[in-house]
Amino acid sequence: MEIAAVRGTRDILPGESRLWAWVEEAARRTCARYHYEEIRTPIFELAALFARGIGEVTDIVEKEMYTFVDRGGRELALRPEGTAGVVRAVLEHKLYAGPLPVKLFYVGPMFRYERPQAGRYRQFTQFGVEAFGSADAALDAEIISLGISFLTEVGLKEWELRLNSIGCPVCRGPYRELLRSRLEPLRHELCVSCQQRLDRNPLRVLDCKEEGCRRLTEGIPPIDEYLCPECRRHWESVQEHLNALGIPFRRYPRLVRGLDYYTRTVFELVTIGLGSQDAVLGGGRYDGLAEMMGGPSVPAIGFAAGLDRLLLGLEAAGTLPEPGPEVDLYVARVGDVPQAQVLRLVTELRRQGLRVDMDFLGRSLKTQMKTADRLGAVFTLVVGEGEWERGEVLLRRMSDGSQEVLPREGLAEKVAERLAAAQAIARGEV
């Protein structure tokens, strides 16, 4: 086999796929509780959408997009994140003209051309939430609360909420200039990438991990001391709401995030045990994005959670759910019973709603039992020559090995009864 899954992509095999279904269900359940509804947007869009939405000078747009030209000459790109497409859809369908706020979520694959490493893939899956049409700080708190509810729902207990406000264009301008004027004289002492950041997006110097850069920026007052009155009020209100909800957070002045569209609130939920890719959920407010994309001014806030990363974190924490039984019933065939009749019986049982499998390899009873055991079958139905000729089958309860002979007629109902009883006992209800 010389053809393998391409770099940065991977197959989710049975065993892991059940975990994905479980995480996505948790996301859907959580969204339902907060009344956020699902939106499904295309996996590819015009490349210009992302350039305009995310920012021309971001790494994502400059070097990480999967772009291609289709047969019609359109410049397209696989979506590198979810927000731009959702905003496009909201504008295109004028959802902002309906009941507000518009509260949406999505789950699906995103694509970025980066070097893969732990918790980072070229195709990865994000669960994201966006709310449009309100600048109320209570909505910021709701979104953050939703994010935490989701993490709680999947059993992630160790997290830290990092929170900051990066203001609006009005207050960010002067602060950017302050940064420039303070750092320009020290330019040669900054790391190479920070020297570039100084020209392009000075805010990003703040979250550089280089020790040297950190020291140089230590004395600079945090951005939240430079917020305009409206942004300051919003920032304080967000914190008050979180306090009222009992959600602990850490003010994190260095948190600025890399996407251009953020305004005011930015936040990150980080987890432990994930190496350097520990941010499992991140987002913020983007009040200017709709307008930047040619629509009316629609304030909005959202987050995206990396599900690949989240699953890694849960695995590291050892809190993933145990696999349950794969079938309710395994049907074992012994002797000269025609396979066609067994298949028919199995199909009847399945039509009753039971989860049933059977042997297709003509293996020994012992091996079939072993298979039933491995699948976690609650019962094994032994279809043997003798009983079959008398119109009977043998039902074995795997937990204790007890067996009973049942008539072939009306079997599905009987098995369903026994199964319900066994499951009630397993749940400790009896």
Add this chain to the structure above:
RNA sequence: GUGAGCGUAGCUCAGGUGGUUAGAGCGCCAGGUUGUGGCCCUGGAGGUCGUGGGUUCGAGUCCCGUCGCUCACCCCA
């Protein structure tokens, strides 16, 4: 794009200083019980040692290239 580490059975890995038929555990299949799972025992199948070249009487082992994977930087979920 930069740096480092690693490629041996389906999986996880052993294989001092080069030496004959390349091993283990788990998994799979069969048997021990001619109709009964978990535990145990026996046997079996399964490997171009990533790949190409070089050194050598001889390379899984040493050298170089190449491909792949992993981790980190960058950035981000």
